[in-house]
Amino acid sequence: MTKCATCGNDYDKTFEVHMQGQSYHFDSFECAITALAPLCAHCGVRIVGHGVEQDGRIFCCAHCAKRDGVDGLVDRG
Structure with missing residues (x-):
């Protein structure tokens, strides 16, 4: 499992976003939007x-x- 970069939730269905040379893991689109x-x-x-x-x-x-x-x-x- 991977932790969400925004909320810290340890979740088995996170997804990875690559943006401007960095990668992030999120557990929801809401967390991705909040961060990026x-x-x-x-x-x-x-x-x-x-x-x-x-x-x-x-x-x-x-x-x-x-x-x-x-x-x-x-x-x-």
Whole structure:
């Protein structure tokens, strides 16, 4: 059994995620999202979908980007 990198649960059905040269084991998608999903620079929500990005800042949507003073971004379809 392998321990979850987020919650420490020792579980026989963990899965491994490789990201930016590192590997992690998780027992649920919830734990993987908590550990790896970026936060919106405006509202702080975890970005599980595509998001939008400009100058190294990532937002959950174009609305949040605009609220943070970033113009010209559109949501991906």
